Amino acid sequence: MVKTANNPGGLPIEVFDGFRAALAANRAQFFLDVPAGPFYGYNRPGAEASEGVIRNWWRQGMMGSAKAHYEGIKAFSETDFTEDLKAIEVPTLVMHGDDDQIVPIDDSARLAVKLLKNGTLKVYEGYAHGMLTTHADVINPDLLAFIKA
Numbered sequence: 465m466v467k468t469a470n471n472p473g474g475l476p477i478e479v480f481d482g483f484r485a486a487l488a489a490n491r492a493q494f495f496l497d498v499p500a501g502p503f504y505g506y507n508r509p510g511a512e513a514s515e516g517v518i519r520n521w522w523r524q525g526m527m528g529s530a531k532a533h534y535e536g537i538k539a540f541s542e543t544d545f546t547e548d549l550k551a552i553e554v555p556t557l558v559m560h561g562d563d564d565q566i567v568p569i570d571d572s573a574r575l576a577v578k579l580l581k582n583g584t585l586k587v588y589e590g591y592a593h594g595m596l597t598t599h600a601d602v603i604n605p606d607l608l609a610f611i612k613a
Contacts (some may be wrong), residue, residue, distance in 0.1 A: 588602070
């Protein structure tokens with residue numbers, strides 16, 4: 465996800481440095497701020513935030529290792545999966561919301577599906593990164609249909 469010569473559409477490293485700084489400064493607040501805002505799209509006009517969803521995300525985050533979370537930011541932002549994706553031969557469903565503020569669709573799913581030998585991209589209009597939680601009623605049947613096919 466980080467901007468490099470091989471990934472010119474990526475985000476500047478300062479974005480991920482900011483995540484690390486926020487996590488290190490106040491991990492508990494970080495795990496409230498992210499789900500209350502961009503992760504589930506609750507920062508969008510008209511969005512109705514679910515306090516239960518936010519607090520469940522916080523609970524899951526606080527159960528994990530602070531070091532693992534800190535290092536995880538490096539892993540998800542700086543690891544190049546290009547060769548891994550090219551090696552996958554089984555049918556693969558890539559699901560992505562087009563309003564994902566965490567992992568922008570153009571620099572992730574649309575690139576990934578081109579690298580997969582047998583990939584299918586399913587785009588969900590208006591869905592945020594946390595769509596598996598907020599739209600399970602739509603996502604789960606699509607997953608099941610893909611598996612059955």
